[in-house]
Amino acid sequence: DVKVTQSSRYLVKRTGEKVFLECVQDMDHENMFWYRQDPGLGLRLIYFSYDVKMKEKGDIPEGYSVSREKKERFSLILESASTNQTSMYLCASRTGDYGYTFGSGTRLTVV
């Protein structure tokens, strides 16, 4: 089975800090995604990547950037964390049949 690993389950960061959220998949998938999940708002796409060094903005990219230097790793970067970025962050890797495999999520709190 494909495994998607998010390095942290819980993070607490201070306002203004630069935050890195890491995601690693083990099945050589080309396509990877970052979503944030908030109560009542469902899952919203932040960024996605369809190959190494290739990235596209999703629906809510403001305040975020991403890095894909290796195929297996897709990092989400909060350039200057703010309290409105407190959320659950979900990474996913796409299989050939378009279904996602998700990581367990990182719950980020910005104080």
Add this chain to the structure above:
Amino acid sequence: AQSVTQPDIHITVSEGASLELRCNYSYGATPYLFWYVQSPGQGLQLLLKYFSGDTLVQGIKGFEAEFKRSQSSFNLRKPSVHWSDAAEYFCAVAFNTNAGKSTFGDGTTLTVKP
């Protein structure tokens, strides 16, 4: 506007009762369709998917879903709910563009009464 709608925010059923969760989409073409389940504090797990062919698809954990083109719907069903099915359920759509990115509905929370 293009969208995925799950009309029910919260559903409560008794253990052993049948379940149907609704999903409607609004797109010009028929998308690929998915249902995911999320247990508290966890990521999402794929339950089943529809691409083409037989409109009744079977998934894991005893779930099935029926695609109805005329109603733009993809409803999830289970004949007999177990307490362990309590979770949040998401419908999602994707197309063969933009890396196959998925758009998700807002989710339906299922509570199971003993």
